[in-house]
Amino acid sequence: MYYAILSEDVENSLPLRKQARPHHIERLESLKVQGRLMLAGPHPASDENPDAGFTGSLVIAEFDSLSDAKSWADADPYVAAGVYAKVTVKPFKKVLP
Secondary structure: OEEEEEEEEOOOOHHHHHHHHHHHHHHHHHHHHOOOEEEEEEEEOOOOOOOOOEEEEEEEEEOOOHHHHHHHHHOOHHHHOOOEEEEEEEEEOOOOO
16 A cells, blocks of 8 residues: 655754755665655745755655554654654555546
8 A cells, every 4th residue: 555654844954854865865766666656755845946945745655554654754864864843654545647
């Protein structure tokens, strides 16, 4: 089943994100190679300057269980680096397209 991992950043998270980003992307690439990643990306703080900073992230990926999805989310390098203030994991059912 797919799970949505919704993360909310701490204030001024950009320097923390930059430091942990290579390891964060590496884990997402691993899901992609395994054919389990539907989509992943950050929520820009501004639509006028989308690289100026972020308010959170969304990952939708396939896991065996909610517990497995939560464990994967808890091990994210952004969690260890203090980027995220809150992480929510929910089952996700794709309808469209």
